Amino acid sequence: MTQKLVVIGNGMAGARTVEEILARDGDFTVTMFGDEPYGNYNRIMLSNLLAGVETEDGIFLNDLAWYRDNGITLNAGSKIERIDAQARMVYDAEGNGTPYDKLIIATGSYSWTPPIKGIHNPKRGYHQGVFAFRTLDDTRRMITYARRAERAVVIGGGLLGLEAARGLQNHVSHVTLLHAMGHLMNMQLDERAGEMLKASVESKLGIDVIVDAMTTEILGKDRVTGVKLADGTVIDCDVVVVAAGIRPNTEMVASSGLPVERGIVVDDQMRVQGQDDIYAVGECAQHRGDLYGLVAPLWDQAKVLADHITGRNPAAAYEGSKISTKLKVAGIDVASMGLREPESDADEVIVYNEPRKGIYKQLIIRDNVLVGATLVGDNRKAASLIQAFDRGLPLPEERAELIFDIGGVVEESPESMPDDAQVCNCNGVSKGAICGAVRSGCKTVSGVMDATRAGKGCGTCKPLVQRIVEWANGGEAEEDPAASWYVPGVPMPKPELMAAIRRYGLKSVSAVFDKLVPGGAHDAKSKMGLASLLRMMWGADYVDERDARFINDRVHGNIQKDGTFSVVPQMKGGVTTPAQLKRIAEVAEKYQVPMVKLTGGQRIDLLGIPKEKLPAIWADLDMPSGYAYAKSFRTVKTCVGSDFCRFGVGDSTALGIAIEERYQGLEGPGKMKLAVTGCPRNCAEAYVKDLGVVAIDGGKWEIYVGGAAGAHIRKGDLLATVDSAAEVITLTGRFLQYYRENANWLERTYAFVPRIGIDRIRQIVVDDADGIAAALDAAVEEAVQAYQDPWKERAEPATPGQFRTSLPLTVLPQVPVRA
Amino acid sequence: MKTLTPTVLGPITDIPLGEGRTYAVDGEMIAVFRLRDGSLRAVSAVCPHKGGPLADGQIDNRIVVCPLHLYAWDLATGCSQSGQPPISVYPVREDAGRILLGE
Numbered sequence: 001m002t003q004k005l006v007v008i009g010n011g012m013a014g015a016r017t018v019e020e021i022l023a024r025d026g027d028f029t030v031t032m033f034g035d036e037p038y039g040n041y042n043r044i045m046l047s048n049l050l051a052g053v054e055t056e057d058g059i060f061l062n063d064l065a066w067y068r069d070n071g072i073t074l075n076a077g078s079k080i081e082r083i084d085a086q087a088r089m090v091y092d093a094e095g096n097g098t099p100y101d102k103l104i105i106a107t108g109s110y111s112w113t114p115p116i117k118g119i120h121n122p123k124r125g126y127h128q129g130v131f132a133f134r135t136l137d138d139t140r141r142m143i144t145y146a147r148r149a150e151r152a153v154v155i156g157g158g159l160l161g162l163e164a165a166r167g168l169q170n171h172v173s174h175v176t177l178l179h180a181m182g183h184l185m186n187m188q189l190d191e192r193a194g195e196m197l198k199a200s201v202e203s204k205l206g207i208d209v210i211v212d213a214m215t216t217e218i219l220g221k222d223r224v225t226g227v228k229l230a231d232g233t234v235i236d237c238d239v240v241v242v243a244a245g246i247r248p249n250t251e252m253v254a255s256s257g258l259p260v261e262r263g264i265v266v267d268d269q270m271r272v273q274g275q276d277d278i279y280a281v282g283e284c285a286q287h288r289g290d291l292y293g294l295v296a297p298l299w300d301q302a303k304v305l306a307d308h309i310t311g312r313n314p315a316a317a318y319e320g321s322k323i324s325t326k327l328k329v330a331g332i333d334v335a336s337m338g339l340r341e342p343e344s345d346a347d348e349v350i351v352y353n354e355p356r357k358g359i360y361k362q363l364i365i366r367d368n369v370l371v372g373a374t375l376v377g378d379n380r381k382a383a384s385l386i387q388a389f390d391r392g393l394p395l396p397e398e399r400a401e402l403i404f405d406i407g408g409v410v411e412e413s414p415e416s417m418p419d420d421a422q423v424c425n426c427n428g429v430s431k432g433a434i435c436g437a438v439r440s441g442c443k444t445v446s447g448v449m450d451a452t453r454a455g456k457g458c459g460t461c462k463p464l465v466q467r468i469v470e471w472a473n474g475g476e477a478e479e480d481p482a483a484s485w486y487v488p489g490v491p492m493p494k495p496e497l498m499a500a501i502r503r504y505g506l507k508s509v510s511a512v513f514d515k516l517v518p519g520g521a522h523d524a525k526s527k528m529g530l531a532s533l534l535r536m537m538w539g540a541d542y543v544d545e546r547d548a549r550f551i552n553d554r555v556h557g558n559i560q561k562d563g564t565f566s567v568v569p570q571m572k573g574g575v576t577t578p579a580q581l582k583r584i585a586e587v588a589e590k591y592q593v594p595m596v597k598l599t600g601g602q603r604i605d606l607l608g609i610p611k612e613k614l615p616a617i618w619a620d621l622d623m624p625s626g627y628a629y630a631k632s633f634r635t636v637k638t639c640v641g642s643d644f645c646r647f648g649v650g651d652s653t654a655l656g657i658a659i660e661e662r663y664q665g666l667e668g669p670g671k672m673k674l675a676v677t678g679c680p681r682n683c684a685e686a687y688v689k690d691l692g693v694v695a696i697d698g699g700k701w702e703i704y705v706g707g708a709a710g711a712h713i714r715k716g717d718l719l720a721t722v723d724s725a726a727e728v729i730t731l732t733g734r735f736l737q738y739y740r741e742n743a744n745w746l747e748r749t750y751a752f753v754p755r756i757g758i759d760r761i762r763q764i765v766v767d768d769a770d771g772i773a774a775a776l777d778a779a780v781e782e783a784v785q786a787y788q789d790p791w792k793e794r795a796e797p798a799t800p801g802q803f804r805t806s807l808p809l810t811v812l813p814q815v816p817v818r819a
Numbered sequence: 820m821k822t823l824t825p826t827v828l829g830p831i832t833d834i835p836l837g838e839g840r841t842y843a844v845d846g847e848m849i850a851v852f853r854l855r856d857g858s859l860r861a862v863s864a865v866c867p868h869k870g871g872p873l874a875d876g877q878i879d880n881r882i883v884v885c886p887l888h889l890y891a892w893d894l895a896t897g898c899s900q901s902g903q904p905p906i907s908v909y910p911v912r913e914d915a916g917r918i919l920l921g922e
Contacts, residue, residue, distance in 0.1 A: 427888070437902075451902055456889065489879075510837075510855060522855060522879035524891070547837025547855070551875040551886045559886050563872040611875075799835040806841045806850070806864065806872035 009106030010034025013282025020306035037077035050167030083256040109246035118218035129224035146171035149239040156243035178213040188336040268317040297321035333379035339372025414471035426457020438472035444480035458711030489523025508543035529745035552629035568628035573656035574602030601635035615794040633666040641678030648678035650695020706753025717758035737780040825921035839874035850874035860894040861911035
């Protein structure tokens with residue numbers, strides 16, 4: 001049955017909550033009450049309106065037509081005076097009652113006025129010439145009045161005061177900013193950052209700033225002539241703007257008998273404490289003791305409230321927000337998150353200070369997690385810091401990487417890029433194309449990536465794509481719920497997914513879709529990831545559905561640009577024999593292989609083989625598969641080692657062969673490329689492999705993990721130094737198994753290792769701190785035992801038409817044949 | 820949908836569940852898919868992006884993903900989900916255990 005929903009408050013919180021409810025097809029007739037006689041507008045933009053860079057039309061979020069189109073009754077300019085929770089009624093000033101089934105209170109905040117002599121006029125409210133800076137009407141009146149004024153004083157050196165001061169410069173010739181505390185933005189910034197900001201505001205903007213300035217009196221009788229400070233200083237002015245802070249609007253709610261402390265007390269569903277049908281959201285709400293005055297927490301609250309009230313997800317819970325801000329304050333970049341100052345000696349503090357340029361950066365790190373950061377004058381690292389802060393990501397050993405772009409990688413800013421600048425170099429996607437996708441409705445990073453293919457190649461441009469999407473969205477991309485899922489089509493992160501697969505004994509990909517996806521929808525883009533995961537979990541018990549495999553895994557070859565495939569015979573450790581070479585050469589000649597090429601992994605690649613010829617070629621070769629195609633253990637690259645090399649200190653070749661023999665074909669969330677090198681000269685490039693082994697003098701071996709020399713370049717982290725080849729083989733298996741069980745789909749070790757942290761991985765894999773080493777060893781042993789050469793199935797196709805051509809008749813670009 | 824003279828392509832068991840196979844009909848290459856819900860879909864076999872063999876792509880009950888660059892098309896309408904030109908769709912159904920292409 002349609003319920004009556006009443007919303008008190010038509011500001012950003014009230015309207016956003018209604019939008020979220022409508023988006024969930026909530027079955028309500030909605031009535032909204034707003035103090036102000038307008039549709040709802042973006043209060044944050046009032047600064048821009050004052051500064052003349054935005055018009056009134058530009059700041060409205062929903063005009064009156066929106067209310068009409070959505071069947072919402074808007075009572076603009078109507079103030080609710082009382083809530084009768086017992087009778088489920090609200091009453092306006094005239095005593096008119098409106099009944100509700102569900103009530104949402106979104107009354108926001110009012111501008112707080114410090115006790116200053118002369119600030120109020122008994123007849124008019126504020127003294128003529130004194131303005132608050134909170135509503136559209138305030139702003140309109142201020143602009144009208146300031147046209148006749150010459151000098152302005154702004155009381156309050158927080159964010160709003162700074163914005164007001166900057167905006168007033170547009171209307172008067174001189175602005176003085178008074179701040180009662182010792183430094184500007186003292187709620188967000190530490191003292192040094194506040195001083196830096198003051199210096200920039202004075203030198204760059206020409207605004208006079210006085211801190212520790214306690215305003216005691218507004219001077220002037222009929223019109224303002226100045227303000228007086230506690231120390232007797234008089235500052236001449238003819239207009240005063242008060243921006244000294246905000247307080248939640250809770251008076252009406254408290255007098256109606258609902259629980260109010262600093263704000264209206266709500267639970268995790270945003271329900272007013274002790275009430276089943278009354279909610280509060282936004283600046284007026286107090287959640288777990290905290291009040292929030294920024295939009296991001298408000299958006300989160302609105303979503304939870306909407307999920308809960310519409311029954312879409314009755315258990316949705318708001319768990320508080322980590323506060324971070326990234327803005328231009330009066331034209332100067334400022335970002336802040338978490339702690340302003342260290343709280344104990346154990347807190348690690350990193351400070352960079354360049355006063356002449358007005359740049360200040362401070363980080364506070366506790367237990368290797370970012371707990372606070374302040375940036376002034378340079379916000380380029382703000383996005384990555386906010387990410388690290390929000391998600392508690394492990395931080396790089398080189399702390400400097402957090403505040404600088406080291407190694408010449410300059411983080412480009414989306415604003416300054418031309419529209420035709422190519423962002424994704426793999427798929428040729430421009431900044432303009434990304435912005436176009438955002439404009440046509442894609443608000444999430446993954447949505448834009450799907451629509452444009454940007455970031456879907458090697459992936460190195462993903463951070464830039466994210467910044468552009470955020471920028472095009474006006475500062476913030478919408479959160480993508482799927483970002484934490486293991487595969488896009490099953491709404492669960494990896495640990496939950498694995499637990500559910502075990503609980504229900506799901507052994508095939510279609511069983512996972514049928515059981516775990518609401519509505520049982522299958523998803524082509526999730527199949528390969530699920531197949532890999534299930535095979536890892538169930539081993540020989542996995543129920544193989546061929547359609548869940550990518551084409552490469554269906555025919556055991558790598559598909560090429562013209563639809564042909566490439567064949568790579570196994571060549572363990574990169575070592576071959578004349579007989580093998582001869583056979584490969586004979587097969588290549590017999591089948592007129594268009595190109596014979598050595599791969600980066602030291603193997604021979606026969607390129608341009610039509611699908612239908614694959615079984616015959618493999619039969620003639622009669623060699624095991626070299627795994628050049630799957631998300632699996634690929635190859636172990638080696639150097640000559642001790643056999644012939646004058647410098648080799650360890651038998652890298654023998655060890656490389658042994659590792660490849662043992663772990664061949666092992667599936668994983670991503671490719672696993674290994675190398676063993678016989679001395680630190682590192683001819684096999686072991687430092688930049690997923691797992692690299694380096695022989696060092698004294699019969700020891702170093703094991704490096706998480707290296708890469710592909711789309712990303714990273715030197716691996718030293719996992720352990722061991723005394724024997726046997727230990728190398730054991731630790732290799734244990735590390736690979738830990739990676740198999742814990743990495744995200746397609747997450748290579750170069751991302752996985754820093755995400756978990758090498759110290760943590762060493763604790764688990766080497767020191768067995770979690771007591772799971774034996775289980776990891778057993779699991780990888782089981783996988784090793786389950787290995788079968790996929791090419792043994794060549795004689796009898798696994799499915800009808802497994803090797804039937806899918807090639808079109810049209811002539812396609814051919815793999816170039818080189819003489 | 821394009822019109823074609825009705826043609827029997829062969830037994831439905833020629834196409835494993837959840838996969839596609841290519842057939843040449845009237846000089847055109849057509850990829851026929853057998854969805855996991857048992858129904859059939861037929862689309863042009865060539866990816867309009869770079870000529871990829873769509874029958875080698877992965878499908879679910881709605882879309883096919885080209886194996887070369889992972890662009891996706893709706894199997895019922897031929898519309899691209901990733902900003903590419905649409906592909907042709909053809910009427911196809913099962914008729915007494917055989918694949919019948921065309922009306």
